[in-house]
Amino acid sequence: MDRIPILKLGSALLVTIQVDMHDRLAIALEEDLTAKIAATAAKGVLIDISALEIVDSFIGRMLDNIAAVSRVLDAETVVVGMRPAVAITLVELGLSLPGVKTALNVERGMALISRRIDADAVSRGELDDRYDE
């Protein structure tokens, strides 16, 4: 396995992490993601880590990196499906992932991204007529 598939779902991209990440795979994922954000004008990136029983500092940094790069490309990163034990480990490692939003599952993550798209549209005045009545 040399690539992690990136699935397009509406205005968001979905990545499911299932395999052990190593350097080359993490770099390939970051490259593929940035290319796909640019190509599809995606507004959000959902990273599902429900399959991961352990998140070490390497994966923590990778998530942080992806979130930082996505933000520069105007896409929001939402990590979904984190197990409670993983959350505890992350905080113990001193990795509270400040740049990364989290949601319980993919559906809530999608809802979060949809709300952000709506908010952006409102702030640009595109949805003004929605609130005219």
Place this chain on the structure above:
Amino acid sequence: MDRIPILKLGSALLVTIQVDMHDRLAIALEEDLTAKIAATAAKGVLIDISALEIVDSFIGRMLDNIAAVSRVLDAETVVVGMRPAVAITLVELGLSLPGVKTALNVERGMALISRRIDADAVSRGELDDRYDE
């Protein structure tokens, strides 16, 4: 890795196959999927195989099995993201997957499942008012 994550997306379940399937993993996936279809009353199962460069008769049979079991539970199986080379290999193996629907990508697969849900609703008369005008 002992389990492949199953993500709920609206009325459908999404599975991304990224790792080499072996007997135990395939059986676990079938069990998890049937349990989740029953628990969520899902109407469709999307199986993304865009990461697979090779689909052998074992995976072909697994897809066929999943489709058959899902059908009994009133959910439609759509295999998405199949590479052209994989399609050629499948036919050469004599596996044309008669019980499995296919779609180019996840979005089209979702659209296929949505259309089926609408068609079911119409045949039950629930959407009659849509067509009254």
